[in-house]
Amino acid sequence: MQKLKGQRALVTGASSGIGKAVALELGRAGADVLVNYRSGDDMANEVAAQIASFGVRALVHRADVSKEADVVPMFERMAAELGGIDILVNNAGLQKDADFHDMTLDQWNTVISVNLTGQFLCSREAIRLFRRQGMRPEVSKAMGKIVCISSVHEVIPWAGHVNYAASKGGVMLMMKSIAQEYASQRIRVNSICPGAIRTPINAGAWDTEESYNALMRLVPYKRIGEPEDIGKAAVWLASDDSDYVTGASIFVDGGMLLYPGFENGG
Ligand code: BGC
Numbered sequence: 001m002q003k004l005k006g007q008r009a010l011v012t013g014a015s016s017g018i019g020k021a022v023a024l025e026l027g028r029a030g031a032d033v034l035v036n037y038r039s040g041d042d043m044a045n046e047v048a049a050q051i052a053s054f055g056v057r058a059l060v061h062r063a064d065v066s067k068e069a070d071v072v073p074m075f076e077r078m079a080a081e082l083g084g085i086d087i088l089v090n091n092a093g094l095q096k097d098a099d100f101h102d103m104t105l106d107q108w109n110t111v112i113s114v115n116l117t118g119q120f121l122c123s124r125e126a127i128r129l130f131r132r133q134g135m136r137p138e139v140s141k142a143m144g145k146i147v148c149i150s151s152v153h154e155v156i157p158w159a160g161h162v163n164y165a166a167s168k169g170g171v172m173l174m175m176k177s178i179a180q181e182y183a184s185q186r187i188r189v190n191s192i193c194p195g196a197i198r199t200p201i202n203a204g205a206w207d208t209e210e211s212y213n214a215l216m217r218l219v220p221y222k223r224i225g226e227p228e229d230i231g232k233a234a235v236w237l238a239s240d241d242s243d244y245v246t247g248a249s250i251f252v253d254g255g256m257l258l259y260p261g262f263e264n265g266g
Contacts, residue, residue: 002030003239006139008082010074012036012065012122013092015044017199018149021227022089022234027051027058029235032082034059036074036092057082065092065118075125084133086140087238088126090119091149093167095201100162108163115167116174119148123178123189130187140240143186147237148175149230150191152253168193172249179247188246190237195253197225220263221254 009026013019015037024047027033033051035058037044044060051058061077063070078085093115096107123146130144151164154172158165171191179189196215198206206212206224216222233252236242251257 003235003241004087005030007031007086007238008034008078008084009087009089009238010034010036010078010085010122010126011089011091012118013038015040015047017201018194018197018227018230019089019091020047021231022091022147022149023047024050025228025231025235026087026089026238027054027056029239030054030056031087031238032057034061034074034078034082036061036063036065038062038064038092064114065090065122066113068121071118071121071125075122075129079129085126085129085144086136087145087147088122089147089149089234089238090122090171092118093149093201095161095164097161097164099160103163111163111167112170115164116170119171120174123148123174127178127182127187131185135186141186141243142188142240144188145238146175146178146187146189147234148189148191150175150193150249152193152195152251152256154191154193154249156257175249176247183246188237188242190242190245190247191249192230192233192237193249193251193253194230195219195225195251195256197227197230199227218260219254219256220258220260223254225252225254 009031011023014023014035048058048060063074150171151168153165154168175191205215
């Protein structure tokens with residue numbers, strides 16, 4: 001059964017990693033999908049072709065989510081070509097790691113702009129469009145759904161990644177505050193907080209046996225997450241199966257949040 005049949009989804013940063021898996025799972029569940037990306041036309045086109053093979057519509061749209069002048073036309077295109085939006089997945093994100101005493105303002109600003117301001121701009125445009133189009137009871141009990149891709153680092157402090165942890169901590173309260181503001185209008189807003197997932201952003205943490213074993217000390221479930229683990233959670237949060245869930249941070253992390261250092265001690 002296609003749980004998202006007839007719905008229109010926009011996924012940011014969807015040409016690779018978690019965004020790609022989310023876009024594919026939404027398409028497999030029956031949604032039309034706009035694949036947003038910032039660079040790498042071939043990869044985005046390939047994702048769109050795979051989505052189209054599920055018998056739904058797929059568009060690619062290049063835009064930098066941190067730029068209002070890019071984001072606004074992207075949502076206009078969503079309205080013009082897919083007829084509107086039912087699901088936004090705020091996925092685009094990056095890391096610019098540095099020791100804090102060496103962190104440049106540019107490294108700080110780039111991470112906050114993409115990871116936090118990008119989610120603000122896209123969420124605002126989505127909510128404007130949800131409100132303009134109104135309820136669509138034939139496809140969903142909610143007027144619209146936003147899924148923010150946050151991180152375990154919305155709560156776990158992260159030395160050497162202060163800009164990234166600050167951006168995700170910001171996503172947490174942005175998400176919850178938007179959820180509170182729009183719940184009465186039947187707009188649901190939630191986050192998925194991935195732990196260590198096998199994607200390019202953290203290749204250094206899993207691509208050698210040594211780094212993988214070190215990573216597993218932080219993962220009670222003793223396997224790395226796969227992008228599909230996040231894609232499936234996104235389908236659930238976007239569907240009516242989670243209709244009573246709003247303002248929640250759902251941790252998909254193999255137990256990374258369970259103080260793994262205490263497994264054998266304390
Ligand atoms: C980061 C990854 C990291 C993971 C667990 C994610 O949010 O992007 O680089 O491996 O958190 O620490």
